[in-house]
Amino acid sequence: xxxxxxxxxxxxxxxxxxxxxxxxxxxxxxxxxxxxxxxxxxxxxxxxxxxxxxxxxxxxxxxxxxxxxxxxxxxxxxxxxxxxxxxxxxxxxxxxxxxxxxxxxxxxxxxxxxxxxxxxxxxxxxxxxxxxxxxxxxxxxxxxxxxxxxxxxxxxxxxxxxxxxxxxxxxxxxxxxxxxxxxxxxxxxxxxxxxxxxxxxxxxxxxxxxxxxxxxxxxxxxxxxxxxxxxxxxxxxxxxxxxxxxxxxxxxxxxxx
Amino acid sequence: xxxxxxxxxxxxxxxxxxxxxxxxxxxxxxxxxxxxxxxxxxxxxxxxxxxxxxxxxxxxxxxxxxxxxxxxxxxxxxxxxxxxxxxxxxxxxxxxxxxxxxxxxxxxxxxxxxxxxxxxxxxxxxxxxxxxxxxxxxxxxxxxxxxxxxxxxxxxxxxxxxxxxxxxxxxxxxxxxxxxxxxxxxxxxxxxxxxxxxxxxxxxxxxxxxxxxxxxxxxxxxxxxxxxxxxxxxxxxxxxxxxxxxxxxxxxxxxxxxxxxxxxxxxxxxxxxxxxxxxxxxxxxxxxxxxxxxxxxxxxxxxxxxxxxxxxxxxxxxxxxxxxxxxxxxxxxxxxxxxxxxxxxxxxxxxxxxxxxxxxxxxxxxxxxxxxxxxxxxxxxxxxxxxxxxxxxxxxxxxxxxxxxxxxxxxxxxxxxxxxxxxxxxxxxxxxxxxxxxxxxxxxxxxxxxxxxxxxxxxxxxxxxxxxxxxxxxxxxxxxxx
Numbered sequence: 001x002x003x004x005x006x007x008x009x010x011x012x013x014x015x016x017x018x019x020x021x022x023x024x025x026x027x028x029x030x031x032x033x034x035x036x037x038x039x040x041x042x043x044x045x046x047x048x049x050x051x052x053x054x055x056x057x058x059x060x061x062x063x064x065x066x067x068x069x070x071x072x073x074x075x076x077x078x079x080x081x082x083x084x085x086x087x088x089x090x091x092x093x094x095x096x097x098x099x100x101x102x103x104x105x106x107x108x109x110x111x112x113x114x115x116x117x118x119x120x121x122x123x124x125x126x127x128x129x130x131x132x133x134x135x136x137x138x139x140x141x142x143x144x145x146x147x148x149x150x151x152x153x154x155x156x157x158x159x160x161x162x163x164x165x166x167x168x169x170x171x172x173x174x175x176x177x178x179x180x181x182x183x184x185x186x187x188x189x190x191x192x193x194x195x196x197x198x199x200x201x202x203x204x205x206x207x208x209x210x211x212x213x214x215x216x217x218x219x220x221x222x223x224x225x226x227x228x229x230x231x232x233x234x235x236x237x238x239x240x241x242x243x244x245x246x247x248x249x250x251x252x253x254x255x256x257x
Numbered sequence: 258x259x260x261x262x263x264x265x266x267x268x269x270x271x272x273x274x275x276x277x278x279x280x281x282x283x284x285x286x287x288x289x290x291x292x293x294x295x296x297x298x299x300x301x302x303x304x305x306x307x308x309x310x311x312x313x314x315x316x317x318x319x320x321x322x323x324x325x326x327x328x329x330x331x332x333x334x335x336x337x338x339x340x341x342x343x344x345x346x347x348x349x350x351x352x353x354x355x356x357x358x359x360x361x362x363x364x365x366x367x368x369x370x371x372x373x374x375x376x377x378x379x380x381x382x383x384x385x386x387x388x389x390x391x392x393x394x395x396x397x398x399x400x401x402x403x404x405x406x407x408x409x410x411x412x413x414x415x416x417x418x419x420x421x422x423x424x425x426x427x428x429x430x431x432x433x434x435x436x437x438x439x440x441x442x443x444x445x446x447x448x449x450x451x452x453x454x455x456x457x458x459x460x461x462x463x464x465x466x467x468x469x470x471x472x473x474x475x476x477x478x479x480x481x482x483x484x485x486x487x488x489x490x491x492x493x494x495x496x497x498x499x500x501x502x503x504x505x506x507x508x509x510x511x512x513x514x515x516x517x518x519x520x521x522x523x524x525x526x527x528x529x530x531x532x533x534x535x536x537x538x539x540x541x542x543x544x545x546x547x548x549x550x551x552x553x554x555x556x557x558x559x560x561x562x563x564x565x566x567x568x569x570x571x572x573x574x575x576x577x578x579x580x581x582x583x584x585x586x587x588x589x590x591x592x593x594x595x596x597x598x599x600x601x602x603x604x605x606x607x608x609x610x611x612x613x614x615x616x617x618x619x620x621x622x623x624x625x626x627x628x629x630x631x632x633x634x635x636x637x638x639x640x641x642x643x644x645x646x647x648x649x650x651x652x653x654x655x656x657x658x659x660x661x662x663x664x665x666x667x668x669x670x671x672x673x674x675x676x677x678x679x680x681x682x683x684x685x686x687x688x689x690x691x692x693x694x695x696x697x698x699x700x701x702x703x704x705x706x707x708x709x710x711x712x713x714x715x716x717x718x719x720x721x722x723x724x725x726x727x728x729x730x731x732x733x734x735x736x737x738x739x
Contacts, residue, residue, distance in 0.1 A: 048694050052686070076696040088691040092709030098695065101705070105696035141709065158695065 001026045001197045002067075002166055007058035009046045015056070016042045018222035024166070027194040031208055032201045033233060034219035035241045040201045041085060043219070044170040047199075048082035049075050062166065076102075077109035081164035083155035085171045090142040095154065098142050099124060099161050106162055127160040130187045149180035156187040167191070168199045173207035185210030205237040220244055289338040292316060295444055298343045302413050305420055315433035315443030322437045328600040329629040329661055330569050332542065335507060342445045342478075398462065407491075408453040409464055412480050415451035422453055426484055430513040430550045430577070438509040438571075439546040446480035446511070454489035454520075463719050465494040479510040485520035487553065492523040494722055508567075510545045518553025518580065523561070525718055527726055530566035532597050540568025540597070547574035551583030551609075559586040560603065561717045563726045568597060573631065575604035578612035578640070585614040588714040590726075593626025593658070602632035602663075607640035607673070616647040619711050623654035633665040636673040643673040651681040652710050654703075 007020040016039045024030050034040050046053050047060065049072035060067040067075060090098065103123075104114040115123065124138065131153040143151050152172050159167055169188070173181055188198065188211050200211060208216070208230065216233045218226040218241070225244050226232065287294075295316050299309040324335070402409050408419060416423050433443035454460050485491050495512075508530070516522045530541040543566075549558035560574035576585030587603035605614035620628040628651065636643045651660035662679050684706050692702035708715070708727055715723045 048690075050690055071699070072690060072693040073696050073698050076694050082694050084691065084694075086687075088685075088687045090688055090692070090706060090709055092712035093705055098692070098705070101697060101701075102695035105698075105701075109696070162695070 001028075001063060002199075003059075003061040005059045005061075007043075007046070007060060008056045009042060009053045010056055011042065011053050016053075016222050017046065020058070020219075020222070020224060022217065022224065024197045024199060026165070026197055027192075028215065029192065029198040029200065029211065029213045031213040031216045031233065032199065032219050032224075033203070033205070033216060033236060036203070038219045039222040040203075040219055041170055042222075044082055044085075044168050044199075044201055047075075047168055048072060048080065073105070074109075076162075076164075077106050079106075079165035081159050081162055081167045083152075083159060083167065083169040083172050085174065087143045087146075087151040087155055089144045091144050093142050094139055095142050096121075096124065096138040099138075099158060102158065103161055124157075124161060128157060130160050130190050131156045132183050133157055148175045149177065152176060152180065152184055153187075156184055160187060160191060163191075163196075165195065166197050166199070168201070170201045171203060172200075173202055173204065181207065182210060205233045208233045218244055288341050290316070290340070290342055290445065294342055298445060301343065302416070304413075304416055307420070307424055308416055311428070311433060312444050315440050316445075318434045319437070319440040319444055322440060324437050328571050328631075329627065329663075330571060330598040330600050332569055332598075335542070337441075340477075340507065343447070401461070405458050405461070406455040407458060407460055408451065410451055412446075412449040412451045412482065415482070419451070419453065422484065423451070423482070426482055426513070426515055428513075430515060430548050431511050431546050436546060438544040439511050442478045442480060442509045442511045442546070446478045449480040449510070450483075450493075451481070452483040452491060452493065454485045454491045456486045457488040458486075459489070460491040463492045463494050463722075477508045479508070481510070481512040482515075483513070483522060483524070484515045485517065485522050487517045488519040489517075490521045492719060493525070494719060495524065495526045496528045506539070506542055508541055508543050508545070510547075512545070512547040512574075514547075514549030514558055516549065516551050516553070516556035516558050516583075519555045520553070521557040521559075522549060523559045523719075524549070524574070525722055526560075526562040526564070527718075527722060528562070528564050528566050528570075532566050532568055532595065541566065542569045542571075543567040544569075544571045547572065548577065548604075549575070549585070550577040551580050551585065551612075553580040553583070554609075555582045555584075556580045557584040557586075559588070559717070561586075561588040561714065562590070562601075563714070563718070564589070564591040564599060564601060567599075570597075570599040570601055572601045573603055575606070576614065577606045577608065578614065578643075579608045580612075581609040582611045582613075583609055584612070586717075587614075587616045587618070587632075588717040589618045590621070590711045590714045591619070591628055591630075592621045593623070593628045595624040595626060597624075597626045598629075599627070600629040600631055602630045604633040605635070605645060607634075607636040607643035607645070609639070610641040611643070612640055613644045614646075616645070616649075617713055618647075618649045619714055620649070620651045620660055621654065621707060621710070622651065622658035622660050625657045627659045627661070629661040629663065631663045631665075634667070634675055635665075636668045636670050636675065638669045640670050641672050643670065643675075645673075645675045647675075647677045649677075649679040650710065651679075652707070653681065653683045 002024040004020050004022040007017055008015060009017040020043060032040055032043065042053060046055060049070065055068055062080065070078065100120050107114055128135065133153050137146065137150060137154065143154060146154060155172060172184055176184060185207065200207060200213065212230060216228055216230060217224045218236065220241060292313060295312050296309065299312055408415065428443065431439050434440055452464060483491065483493060514522050514524060528543065530543060532540045547560065551558055558576045562574065564570050570591065574587060578585050585605050589601065591599045591601050593599050602618060603616055605616065607614065614634065616632055618630045620630055622628040630649045632647060634645045634647065647664060649662050653660055660681055664677055666675055666677065668675055684703065688706050689699065689702045692705055693699060697705065715726055718726055
């Protein structure tokens with residue numbers, strides 16, 4: 001599904017990703033963990049096509065196409081979804097309007113019929129049950145005045161409606177209380193399927209109690225320094241990232257500050 | 258950041274597709290203004306004496322006046338002696354013979370806006386077959402209105418057929434000595450619309466200048482007078498989202514609205530005149546005086562405007578709230594792009610008791626556009642319990658444009674309540690990236706944010722106009738749920 005080879009990326013001339021290699025197959029759930037500033041969110045944004053980041057080296061192959069050549073909207077239409085760490089407010093634009101516009105943009109690009117209002121509403125209501133979201137939020141402006149938990153549920157709702165092949169969740173668990181976390185996790189689990197892959201970016205092990213990953217990677221200083229199974233996440237929780245940090249060269253440590 | 262804001266600007270920079278057509282008029286009086294020219298205009302229009310007297314009084318007043326300088330707009334002085342103040346209505350033979358003769362770029366624009374074929378012909382100035390005319394929708398509507406006693410005709414026709422109404426109300430809201438441009442208009446006005454809705458009649462359809470086909474080409478000094486008698490209701494639509502052919506650079510129109518007791522007038526404008534090229538050359542100067550008077554208890558006047566065209570807009574649709582419990586509303590979206598300048602807003606003058614006014618202004622600036630909101634809320638001593646709510650929001654696209662807000666508030670009655678809220682925001686890179694990452698094309702993402710920003714104003718527009726206005730800003734929300 002996704003093959004990342006020797007990916008380097010920088011922002012404002014500062015190199016953040018320093019050679020990422022990652023292979024994700026359909027049906028797998030990968031978790032990326034790492035301390036603040038290790039490049040987790042940068043990786044998510046580079047995959048979604050944010051132009052603030054410049055890719056300086058390496059390739060990203062997604063379902064046999066060169067992902068890096070595509071503008072963000074084409075990536076979305078091709079089935080890449082990023083759940084934002086900080087979902088953005090769009091005043092005056094109703095949540096349901098955005099959902100419909102997004103879904104129809106995706107369907108259109110795949111040569112599928114655009115859904116009419118009735119079919120669309122039926123679909124949204126069904127998917128809303130996954131995230132236990134209040135219907136009233138559909139008619140409010142996108143993320144405006146939503147609580148932190150509502151914003152994150154809204155991201156999962158968008159994901160459920162758009163049904164991507166590759167879903168990247170950028171710290172979706174951060175700032176959630178345990179109830180909201182369980183709702184979000186249940187939504188993700190419900191969407192797990194053999195033809196869909198997940199990349200969960202998280203700071204804490206907590207989310208992985210509910211969404212059990214196939215592979216866990218540790219990202220430090222812009223590189224994946226260790227990969228393993230679920231046990232690695234639990235180990236990290238005990239020992240922290242400190243043990244892995246010596247892998248950094250003195251030069252990169254300076255940069256990290 | 259800088260590169261991306263440039264990208265945003267590229268996206269919103271819509272070229273004006275209509276081009277700008279200059280044709281030489283025949284049967285025109287020589288350029289310049291004098292009493293003789295005014296007498297000639299009045300004579301050619303076969304006006305009654307009172308009309309000529311009024312024009313001359315205005316002209317003499319105008320000679321003593323100076324062009325206003327207080328607006329936040331910049332342009333070279335206008336040479337009023339180089340303007341041609343009268344030209345006979347164009348002969349139909351002068352225009353293009355069919356749509357095949359019309360600039361394909363103009364047709365392309367009509368296509369994008371989804372304008373029906375017949376309207377395209379009208380807009381492009383195609384000479385229309387007289388037989389076709391006689392069975393037109395317009396004629397049918399006119400009969401229907403006449404049955405209800407509603408008068409809807411060219412201003413010059415009203416001067417002939419309803420001189421008493423014209424005499425009674427003309428200049429009663431905007432006096433001939435009101436301001437430099439209104440006074441000029443009073444002296445030389447060409448034509449415009451006249452509407453009278455009798456007592457207790459609810460006008461069953463939106464009145465639109467488009468249906469007034471026999472009075473098209475009203476020229477640069479348009480004069481409109483709308484009277485809603487006691488308990489009457491009328492909704493009037495002015496302008497069109499489609500780019501109009503026009504040869505005149507200076508437009509100085511006057512619109513007067515009179516709502517008597519329990520009457521309601523809703524006046525909606527979509528203005529998309531030529532804004533000039535990217536350097537601002539050749540665009541229309543739109544210096545308009547629009548004012549309404551709520552003359553009786555419970556009268557209501559609403560102005561809704563979407564201003565996207567013209568090089569310079571200078572316009573303050575206002576309401577004089579004389580009657581007790583009367584209501585004034587102003588909803589505005591003004592867009593300035595490239596070198597466009599807009600200084601627009603409203604005046605709400607509270608005189609009667611329990612009068613209420615609402616002002617919602619949305620200014621959008623991009624390119625090097627300068628957008629100014631200028632509004633006055635004045636509560637006189639007599640206006641017991643007057644209420645005003647003002648909200649001015651500015652949206653900036655790119656970093657070379659400007660937004661300015663000048664609210665003037667004057668309250669002479671301690672029971673009044675006046676609220677003012679103002680915000681300035683930028684379309685953020687975050688918003689655009691968020692929408693793109695959900696599958697929306699970059700230009701659609703801009704449109705979605707802009708339309709969201711304008712939502713509270715668009716919902717005040719009559720349905721078909723609202724749809725056109727949204728298209729005009731680049732996106733159709735047709736079929737949107739919620």
